[in-house]
Amino acid sequence: MRCEVVAIGTELLLGQIVDTNSSWIGEQLALSGIDCHWHTRVGDNHRRMVDVLRLALDRNDAVIVCGGLGPTQDDITREAVAEVMGVELETDHVVLDRIVSMFGSRGREMAASNARQADVPVGAAVMDRQPGTAPGLICPVTVDGTAKVIYAVPGVPYEMTELVTCCVMPDLRARAGASSVILSRTLRTWGMAESTLAEVLAPRVDSLEAAGNPTIAFLASGIEGIKVRVTAKAPTEAAATRLIDAEEAEVRVVLGDLVFGVDDETMEHSVQHLLAQRRLTLGIAESLTGGLIGARFTAVPGASAVFRGSLVTYSSEVKRDLLDLGPGPVVSEEAAMAMAAAARTMLGADVGIAATGVAGPEPQEGQKPGTVWFGIDMGALGDGEPEATLVRLPGDRDRVRQFAAISLLALLRQKLLASP
C-alpha cells in the first residue's frame, strides 16, 4: 500500500506557514507500515490541484489531501476532488446540520459561506467525526480499473490529527490488510565526523543490507552531533522493539561512549545524569558563551539537584575583579584553569568547568575567532590541578558559541565517564 500526502494552500508555498501537517501524517503512515514516497504542496489553484491529485493517484493507491476545505472562496479542495472523481457536488444534510448546530452551540450566527462546507462530491463518504466546521471526506476513485481512494481532511492541525488518527489510518490499514509495524530509535553521538561514523559502521550496514530490516541511517545535526537511526519493521510492536534492541546493542559495541543519548536526550541530559549518579554538583564560569552553558544545562528539569550556578564573567575586568585572575591574557590556558577553579570554589561545587575564547566576528588579544580554551577542575576527584584544553571551532559567532557550549559539556562527560 502506497500513499501520497498532498498539502493545499498558497500560504504554504509563500512560506507564511511551515507545513508541519505533512510531516506528522508521514510519521503516522510510517508507523503503520504504509509506504509514502512523495509529499506535494500546491496552491489554491483548481487546475494545478486537479493535476497534482491525478498524478498522485497514478503513482499511489491512496492520497491524503490536507487543507482547502474552509468556507472562503479560495477553499476549493471539494471542487478539485469532485473533478478528479468525475462527479458533481451536492449538499450533505448531515454535515449541514452539524455545522448549523456548531454555530448555534457557540451562540453565533452561521455565515452563508459556511454552507459551502457541506458540499460533498457525489459518492464520497463523510467521516464520522467532525471536530470543526469542515467535514473529512473518503472519496473512492477508479483509475484504469483499479479502486483507489482520496482522503480529504482540513488543514487546521487539531482537526487534521483527530480525523487522520480516528478515520483515515484505520480505513487505510484495513485496505492495506496491514500486518506490520515500523519503529525507529535514534542514537545520538558526539565526537566523530559523519563520514567516519559511516565507515566504522559500514560492516553493520552491509550485514543488514541483505535482509533490509532493520536499517541504519545517519543524520548530521550540526551542533547537536550526528544521529544514527535504527528502523525496524515487524508484525507487532513488540517484535519491532526486539529487532531495534538487538541492533542498538550491536551499534553500541562499535560506538561505545560516543553515544550520549537516545531519541530526545541531549548532551546536558547525559551530563546531568552522570553527575546525579555520582552525587556531584557543578559550577560553571563562562565568558564567550555569555550564559549559554548554564542556560542549556538548566533547560532540563531536575537541574537544581546538581547545578549550583554559573559565573558569566564577560568583561575582562569582571574576570580579574570577581575571579581574581592575574594580569595575563584572558583567552589562555591559565585563565581557563583559574576560571574553572573559581567556579568550583566560589559556587561551592564539586566540579568546576569554564570556557574562555573568541566568539568573533573580531579577533581578541590577537587570537582568531573560534579559538577557545576549556578548563575543568574535578576537585577531589582529580589530581588537585585544573586541566585546560584548546580547541578551534568553526563557523560564525553563533556557531562558535553553540559549539563551545556542547563541546565543553561533552568534555565533562568524558571526564565523568573516566572517573570512578
Added chain:
Amino acid sequence: MRCEVVAIGTELLLGQIVDTNSSWIGEQLALSGIDCHWHTRVGDNHRRMVDVLRLALDRNDAVIVCGGLGPTQDDITREAVAEVMGVELETDHVVLDRIVSMFGSRGREMAASNARQADVPVGAAVMDRQPGTAPGLICPVTVDGTAKVIYAVPGVPYEMTELVTCCVMPDLRARAGASSVILSRTLRTWGMAESTLAEVLAPRVDSLEAAGNPTIAFLASGIEGIKVRVTAKAPTEAAATRLIDAEEAEVRVVLGDLVFGVDDETMEHSVQHLLAQRRLTLGIAESLTGGLIGARFTAVPGASAVFRGSLVTYSSEVKRDLLDLGPGPVVSEEAAMAMAAAARTMLGADVGIAATGVAGPEPQEGQKPGTVWFGIDMGALGDGEPEATLVRLPGDRDRVRQFAAISLLALLRQKLLASP
C-alpha cells in the same frame, strides 16, 4: 519565471524532520516576485528523484533542489541531477581542495567518503561560497530546446540559507530579468496582543487596501512578539524602499515605542543600543533562566562594550552565599531587588537587572510555575532603590524561561527610554 522547490530526504517523508527549508525558500522566491506553484518532497531513491526533477523541469523554468549532497551512501542528489542533465560526474578539484582544507583547519582527517562531495556533474558550475563540505551547484539543463536550470544546495539550514541568499537568488533574478522588485520590512513589536494591534492599525490597512501596494500583514511570533510586515512592489529597489519608508513612518506614528526593532533586530539589540547611547554598563543576576538572559544579550556582536557579566545563582544556597541574600524565600520581591543590587555592585555595572521565579514543572516555595519576579536597579539614574515587578508567565518550562528573558529585557528597555 517559475521555480519549483524540491526537498530531498527519506527522513522528511517519515516525519523525522520538519521541512522548514522549503518554506524559507518559498518566502525568498515570493519576495523576488518569482512564482512558485509546487513544493515536492521525495526520498533518497534515485529513480524517483530523477522523475521528480524531470517533472519539475517540465512545469517550471528553474528548480531548487535541497538536500542529498552529504558524504554518505544515501546522499545521491549529485547522481540524480547528472542523469537528468545527461552527463557524468567528475571530481572538481577546487571543491576537493576546499573540503580537504576545511578538515585540515579543524585538525581532523578527511574520510574517503567526503571526497564524493567533490563529484560534480560535467557542465555544472560550483557556487562561489561553500559554508560546509557540500558545494552548491548551478546545473544548466536543456528541455525541449529551452534552457532551464537546477540549483542544488545542501539541506543543512545554515548552509542552505547562505547559498540561496548569496548565489541562487541573484542568479535566478538575473535570469528572470526581474522587472519589478518586491521588498519587505518587518517592524517588531512587544507589549500588545495581535488582535489589538490589528485594531489600532485597521485605518492604515483600510487606506492601503484600495491601491493594494504596499500591504501590511501581521505575524504572531510567540516569545519574539508580534511582527508587522510592510511589503511593497515597485520597478526599482529605490522606489520600493521609498514606499516602505513612507508606510513605516505611518505605522510608527500609531505604534510608537511598541516597535523595538526592524527585521532581524532583537530586543537585546535594542537594549544594547540604548545602553551604548547612554554610556551605561549592565550586570545581570539570573535564577530560573539559568544564563539565558546573558546568552541572548551576548549573541549580539559588540556586547562587550556594555555587558559586564551575569551571576547565575541557580541554587538557593548560592544566592545566599554569593549574593548575601537573607533567609526569606528566593522567589520574592525582596530577593529580586537584592539580586538586582548585587548584580550592579558585584559586577561593577551602572545598571543591574535580575530574574527569580518558578520555571516548572514543579512548584517552588508554594508558588506556581510561571510566577516570576523581576528586579531592576538603575543605580545613579534611579531614585536609589531597586524596583521589583511580579509577572505570571504562561506555558511550559521552556516558554516560561524564554518569556522571562525577553520580558525582563523589554522592561529594562522601557526604563531606559524613560530615563534622560
